[in-house]
Amino acid sequence: MSETMSPIERFHAAMENNPIDRVSLAPVTQTGTTALMEKCGAYWPEAHKDPKLMAQLSWAAYEYGGLEGVRIPFYVYTEAEATGAKLSKWKKKNHPVVDVPSVPNLEAIDKLEIPDPKKDGRMPQILEAIKILVPKCKQEKLPIITSVIAPLTMTLNAGVTDAMQSMLWWAKNPNEMDKLIKKTLEIGLVWAEAAYEAGSDTIFYNGAFDASVTPDDYEKRVIRYHIEGVRKLKEMGAYVVYHSCMDISPVIDKLPRLEAHAISVSQEMDMAKAREIVGENVILAGNVDPTYTLIKKSPEEVLEESKYCIDAGTDILCPGCGYGPNTPLENMTALAQAGREYGHNARLAKKN
Numbered sequence: 001m002s003e004t005m006s007p008i009e010r011f012h013a014a015m016e017n018n019p020i021d022r023v024s025l026a027p028v029t030q031t032g033t034t035a036l037m038e039k040c041g042a043y044w045p046e047a048h049k050d051p052k053l054m055a056q057l058s059w060a061a062y063e064y065g066g067l068e069g070v071r072i073p074f075y076v077y078t079e080a081e082a083t084g085a086k087l088s089k090w091k092k093k094n095h096p097v098v099d100v101p102s103v104p105n106l107e108a109i110d111k112l113e114i115p116d117p118k119k120d121g122r123m124p125q126i127l128e129a130i131k132i133l134v135p136k137c138k139q140e141k142l143p144i145i146t147s148v149i150a151p152l153t154m155t156l157n158a159g160v161t162d163a164m165q166s167m168l169w170w171a172k173n174p175n176e177m178d179k180l181i182k183k184t185l186e187i188g189l190v191w192a193e194a195a196y197e198a199g200s201d202t203i204f205y206n207g208a209f210d211a212s213v214t215p216d217d218y219e220k221r222v223i224r225y226h227i228e229g230v231r232k233l234k235e236m237g238a239y240v241v242y243h244s245c246m247d248i249s250p251v252i253d254k255l256p257r258l259e260a261h262a263i264s265v266s267q268e269m270d271m272a273k274a275r276e277i278v279g280e281n282v283i284l285a286g287n288v289d290p291t292y293t294l295i296k297k298s299p300e301e302v303l304e305e306s307k308y309c310i311d312a313g314t315d316i317l318c319p320g321c322g323y324g325p326n327t328p329l330e331n332m333t334a335l336a337q338a339g340r341e342y343g344h345n346a347r348l349a350k351k352n
């Protein structure tokens with residue numbers, strides 16, 4: 001099958017619901033794996049911290065993994081670190097853990113400050129990495145995808161709060177939680193704007209905790225902030241991929257109202273079912289299982305599941321969540337191979 005589009009043209013066309021030559025292979029979720037670290041010589045934890053190594057490791061997903069874009073950072077604690085969270089256990093094969101969240105108690109909500117991306121936490125290093133990647137991505141026509149945490153997820157976790165504690169606050173202290181969700185909206189937008197200005201064309205807006213509150217709470221206490229967040233990201237000029245995690249079935253019917261360019265669907269939801277719920281006007285990304293299929297199964301099985309996702313209606317072929325650090329390289333390349341060999345069967349390619 002002949003290819004007529006560059007990776008960035010294909011990815012952006014998909015997000016505009018326009019015809020494409022084959023499925024997009026843009027890596028919207030995190031791509032740091034130990035196999036790629038060994039290939040490119042940039043290892044965690046240094047590649048979380050040093051701009052050159054960060055750029056090198058994200059580039060490796062394109063160079064060795066066959067994915068069509070770069071995605072940084074690799075962890076979910078950018079906003080948390082920039083607002084004072086303390087992390088530890090920086091390891092080669094695992095994400096760091098949160099020792100002290102930015103908001104350890106309710107009193108800290110009023111003191112929580114909007115970070116300055118030029119100087120706070122690791123934001124300056126990530127921006128530097130984006131700037132290193134810009135000319136390389138321009139040359140190879142690749143998108144640059146940066147992760148930003150959506151308001152509810154930053155309110156309930158992501159190193160800004162402790163998930164156990166925040167769920168109690170969510171039930172007992174709705175006014176304080178409302179104050180916090182407003183601040184997290186602003187924190188995410190300030191960070192996203194800096195990333196976009198540095199050269200990132202796409203924001204991966206991480207709504208991992210959307211299914212952890214009731215659909216009623218989501219409607220009354222959350223969705224307006226997510227709608228506002230997506231609208232402001234789009235006004236900046238960014239493409240927005242909204243990420244859902246866990247079993248999103250309780251709220252997936254509400255997600256199209258956010259009007260993100262695409263929804264990244266967790267592997268816990270069947271792609272055909274997700275497509276049936278959202279209809280033909282919503283762009284979906286996903287959702288090969290990153291923990292079971294991509295880490296534990298064979299390349300042939302990755303190929304089969306990738307084909308299933310394409311036939312079931314995905315527009316961007318990628319895992320349902322971040323690549324686990326232990327993903328074998330041959331499984332990452334099997335996903336890419338499925339997209340190249342079978343991607344002309346994708347929904348939007350059939351419109352071509």
Ligand SMILES: [Zn+2]
Pocket residue numbers: 208243244245246266320321322
């Ligand atoms: Zn996820």
